[in-house]
Amino acid sequence: xxxxxxVWRQPDQKSQGQFQSYPATGISPDMxxxxxxxxxxxxxxxxxxxxxxxxxDCREGICGSCGMVINGRPHGPERGVATCQLYMRxxxxxxxxxxxxxxxxxxxxxxxxxxDRTSFDRIIQAxxxxxxxxxxxxxxxxxxxxxxxxxxxMDAAAxxxxxxxxxxxxxxxxxxxxxxxxxxxxxxxxxxAERKQRVERMIAQMDKEGFGGCxxxxxxxxxxxxxxxxxxxxxxxxxFLRAKxx
Numbered sequence: 001x002x003x004x005x006x007v008w009r010q011p012d013q014k015s016q017g018q019f020q021s022y023p024a025t026g027i028s029p030d031m032x033x034x035x036x037x038x039x040x041x042x043x044x045x046x047x048x049x050x051x052x053x054x055x056x057d058c059r060e061g062i063c064g065s066c067g068m069v070i071n072g073r074p075h076g077p078e079r080g081v082a083t084c085q086l087y088m089r090x091x092x093x094x095x096x097x098x099x100x101x102x103x104x105x106x107x108x109x110x111x112x113x114x115x116d117r118t119s120f121d122r123i124i125q126a127x128x129x130x131x132x133x134x135x136x137x138x139x140x141x142x143x144x145x146x147x148x149x150x151x152x153x154m155d156a157a158a159x160x161x162x163x164x165x166x167x168x169x170x171x172x173x174x175x176x177x178x179x180x181x182x183x184x185x186x187x188x189x190x191x192x193a194e195r196k197q198r199v200e201r202m203i204a205q206m207d208k209e210g211f212g213g214c215x216x217x218x219x220x221x222x223x224x225x226x227x228x229x230x231x232x233x234x235x236x237x238x239x240f241l242r243a244k245x246x
Contacts, residue, residue, distance in 0.1 A: 001027050003091060005040060006098040007052055010109050013116075017109065019098070022052075029089035033076065034059060034066060036088055052099075053112035059084040061225065064160030067167065068113045069100040074164035074223045082162060082225040102163050104172035106210045119209040120161050120177065126205035127198035128181045130190050149187050156183035158226040165220035165228075171212030176220040178206050179236035180228050186239055196243040203240055 002025045010017030024040050031039070034056055041051035057063040066083040070076035076086045091097065099113060107115040159180035166172050182199050185191030191198070214233060221230045 001029060001088065001091075001093045003027060003088075003094065004096045006096055007112070008100045009052070009112055010101075011111065013108055013110055017112075027088055029087070031088045032059070032084060033070070033086040033088065034084050053110075053114045055114050056084060061085045062160060064162035064225075067102055067115075067117075067162045067164060069102065069167055071098055074102070074167040075162075075225055079222070080225060080227050082160070085225075102167040104163075104166050104211070106172060106174070107163060107166065115163075117161075117163050119211075120163065120174070122209065123174070123178060123202050123205045124181060127194060127201035128185070129194070130185060131193045132190070143189055145188060153184045153187040156180045156187070156228065156232055159184075159224075159228050160226060162225060164223045164225060166211065168219040168223035169212065169215055170217070170219070171215045172210075173214050173220070174206050174209075174211040175214040175233050175236065176224065176228055176230065178202050179232035182236050182239055183232045186235065195239070196246065199236065199239040200243050203236075 002023070005022045005024055006019050007022060008017055009020045022040055022044070024036060027036050027039065034054070037052060037054060044051050054068060055065040057065045059066070061082040061084060064082065067074065068083055070083065070086070075081065075083045076090070078086055078090055101107075101109050101113045102115045106119045107117055110116050157180075159177060161177060163177070165176040166174050182202060185198065186195055218230055221228065
């Protein structure tokens with residue numbers, strides 16, 4: 001199949017970017033989206049041009065580094081998958097595909113489709129941890145946890161921190177990301193020690209990084225590759241209110 005890419009090119013953080021068009025010919029429908037970009041970059045390198053910079057690592061939908069906006073949607077048209085798990089069979093012959101980086105003040109563009117997401121790291125450092133004693137590994141059944149609680153905590157822990165929720169929100173809110181990280185610890189007894197200061201510190205850091213407030217449009221949930229529900233945002237608000245009142 002033959003398609004056209006309309007790609008955001010920006011040499012560095014301080015330069016002004018612009019869209020440039022590139023033909024992508026002989027693309028197999030069985031290629032992943034990133035494999036298609038690899039093929040286009042090979043063509044550009046052979047022509048002596050600068051390849052398109054984009055983030056990637058595991059290419060298995062686990063690491064969350066492959067974020068980009070594809071035709072106006074974070075990670076592309078398919079729900080519940082990261083960009084690396086998007087395949088070219090979801091597009092049509094002759095399509096024009098527009099590629100942009102995450103658009104958020106807290107995610108400055110470093111180059112082309114690559115953004116600086118270390119703001120997420122700083123939010124985690126502010127409180128996304130538990131205090132544990134070093135030593136032998138405790139028995140898995142020594143702390144009884146209801147199955148429903150354990151499953152909900154694991155669902156929240158599925159968040160890969162890709163930033164699609166931020167890119168989808170018109171306020172560039174990180175509430176879904178922060179709520180998932182708070183939920184996965186607040187639901188488990190191991191997270192009780194830092195429960196109050198965790199939510200206060202993480203929200204304070206989120207605000208400091210320049211993320212906006214929740215818009216309640218549910219766009220974050222719709223575009224999340226791990227389908228993290230917005231019910232975690234409600235828990236985040238309850239945790240924050242509880243911390244302030246007690």
